[in-house]
Amino acid sequence: MDRPPKVPQSVLVVVHTSALDVxxxxxxxxxxxxxSVTGAKxxxxxxxxxxxxxxVAEETGIDARAVGCALIDWGLENVYAIYPRWRHRYASGVTHNTERVFGLCVPPGTAVRLAPREHTAYLWLPWREAADxxxxxxxxxxILWLPRYLRRG
Known part of the structure; x- marks a missing residue:
């Protein structure tokens, strides 16, 4: 059975610690x-x-609503062209996606359980290295905006 086309609206969730490890x-x-964590509605x-x-739960096993976690909607949206290699996942003629940005602060040492169909490895990096x-x-x-959003909170 074919999958329905992806909705061209997605989230980008920057998962980080208070020390700005991403x-x-x-x-x-x-x-x-x-x-970072991404995914369509x-x-x-x-x-x-x-x-x-x-x-976040599907890709990392992290419960964004758990005690010690803080999910913040940054109120930012990016509109970008969908990479041609992934356009087949969307309805015919869909070329752009709207992406809403969130930050998720988690306690240091938060366990990560990857979804093997989506990701092969993970790393925690200082924010500048992660952006690079x-x-x-x-x-x-x-990710480069992360320090500014933490100061707002």
Missing amino acids: LLLERTDAPGFWQ DTPEEPWEQTAVRE RCFSPSNAEA
């Missing part, structure tokens, strides 16, 4: 592509926060 994940379908009506909580490692310009930019 979690990066290596994609299974693109070795060497490191990123299941339906256009799914609330952004629900998508963020679900994607990301393949996605919007992901790198979000």
Whole structure:
């Protein structure tokens, strides 16, 4: 059975500690592509926060609502062209995605359990190194914004 087309609305969740160590994940379908948690809404009506909580749990095993965790909607949206290699996942003619940015502060030492179909490895890196490692310009930019968003909280 074919999968329904992906909704061209997704979340980017920068998972980090208060010391600004950032979690990066290596994609299974693109070795060497490191990123934060990302994922599309299941339906256009799914609330952004629900998508963020679900994607973090699916990709890392982290419960974004657990004691000691703080999920913050940064109120930022990026609109970007979907990479041609992944356009087949969307309805015909869809070329752009809207991405809502969140930060998730977790306690140091938070365990990570990867979804093996999505990611092969993970690292915790200081924020500047994490930004340099990301393949996605919007992901790198979000990580570079991290210290400013922590000061707001």
